[in-house]
Amino acid sequence: MLETAIRKGLRETGRRMTRTRKAVLALLERTHEPLSASEIFAQLQQAQVAIDLVTVYRTVNVLKELGLVLQLDLFQEGQSRYELKEGRKHHHHIRCQICGRIVDLLLCPLKKLTKLIEERTQFVVDDHTLEFTGFCPKCQ
Amino acid sequence: MLETAIRKGLRETGRRMTRTRKAVLALLERTHEPLSASEIFAQLQQAQVAIDLVTVYRTVNVLKELGLVLQLDLFQEGQSRYELKEGRKHHHHIRCQICGRIVDLLLCPLKKLTKLIEERTQFVVDDHTLEFTGFCPKCQ
DNA sequence: TGCTATTTGCAATAGACTTGCAATAATGTC
DNA sequence: GACATTATTGCAAGTCTATTGCAAATAGCA
Structure with a gap:
């Protein structure tokens, strides 16, 4: 399972697995397109997950640092998108x-x-x- | 000369050749790297050309519409750059x-x-x- | 030179993203 | 399982790039 592997990466860098990190990961796991921060925020709101947009930004940055998520800047979109790396x-x-x-x-x-x-x-x-x-x- | 050709393109779309457009064009012409709006602004200020940053943005957009300038979004820079197309x-x-x-x-x-x-x-x-x-x- | 439409500068606004800080919650220890 | 420690969160405010509204300035033409 993805979560266990990630928990390890988090611990190794003195970080913790949290409710919001789980939610972002789960969303990226079940989505098959790269998502922007505001899309992640909107989708989690719809799924009744309480999360702040700031936390979304911080979360994707942590996941990026851990090498679990890739940041994309598509052609003249003016915002970044994120997708799970997970063996891709x-x-x-x-x-x-x-x-x-x-x-x-x-x-x-x-x-x-x-x-x-x-x-x-x-x-x-x-x-x-x-x-x-x-x-x-x-x-x- | 570049200016004459451009003046034509401007007139054809109901636009005018102005002091600030000349200045931006001349700067792009003598610069051999793609410049961001704020760099264009700063360089013109240094060259004693009175211009507003807003005008820089409007100017590069006009030049882009005329097909004279190319807009680049380099990897994770967070700002656009512009370079003269001019037969390149x-x-x-x-x-x-x-x-x-x-x-x-x-x-x-x-x-x-x-x-x-x-x-x-x-x-x-x-x-x-x-x-x-x-x-x-x-x-x- | 004078007229009119385009352009400019300034101020305000928009949108993506970051930072500071007090409150909250996750983890290791007992 | 409760506690203490430390990371994380949410909120407000701030930054940075870029755009828009509007009155004042100016280019281009008669």
């Missing part, structure tokens, strides 16, 4: 400009490119974002 | 996490990938971001 492979996303639906792209073509960039620029590449926008089948 | 090829960037230096990557490997994504997801792909972070030679 590195991947990217495409978002529909009309309905906002986000679909995972289970591929990353950038290993070779990263090497090329390191050679050309003498940078050490640390991370990258690659996000697409477009129009989904329903909205075309 | 589509390209991407890498930013140093230490000193913030931004270097152009004069390549884009995504044509084939875009096609593949369209086949797999049935989306029509409209745009993409691809930005790298890392450590530049001086900061390693």
Whole structure:
């Protein structure tokens, strides 16, 4: 179970498993799209979980620090989204400009490119974002 | 000269060439890194150009609408940057996490990938971001 | 030069996210 | 299981980026 593994990570960094952390984790676990802080807040409110938006921000940041959650900044959305890492492979996303639906792209073509960039620029590449926008089948 | 071409684009959309638009354009023309609104504001202040930050935002938005300027959202920077398009090829960037230096990557490997994504997801792909972070030679 | 519509600056506002602090709750110890 | 310690929460306030309303200034044309 996910919760037990996470409890361990929390304890190791002097942190505690709390009602609100459980709730955020459970929500991310049952949701199959990356969620923004305000979406997490709204969904938990609807599920009768008492939580403050501030706590949502603090929670996703803790989960990010523990390496359990990934922060995404999609193309010109103006807010971050969060998704559970939980054994998932590195991947990217495409978002529909009309309905906002986000679909995972289970591929990353950038290993070779990263090497090329390191050679050309003498940078050490640390991370990258690659996000697409477009129009989904329903909205075309 | 760039200004004459731009004056035309402005007139065609019922707009005017103004002191502040000239100043922003000239700054972007002589700068070789994408600039944020607050950087444009600060640099113009230093150059004794009287301009309000609001006007900077409005100006870059107009230039974007005219297709003269590109808006970039680099990886987790929390602000947009703008660069002159002016006959430049589509390209991407890498930013140093230490000193913030931004270097152009004069390549884009995504044509084939875009096609593949369209086949797999049935989306029509409209745009993409691809930005790298890392450590530049001086900061390693 | 003068007229009119566009643009500007200022103040106020919006939205995402963070911080300070007192109150609350989770964990280890007895 | 109760207690003490320390992390966490909620609330209010603050920060930062960006936008909007409106009166005053100014570009472009006759």
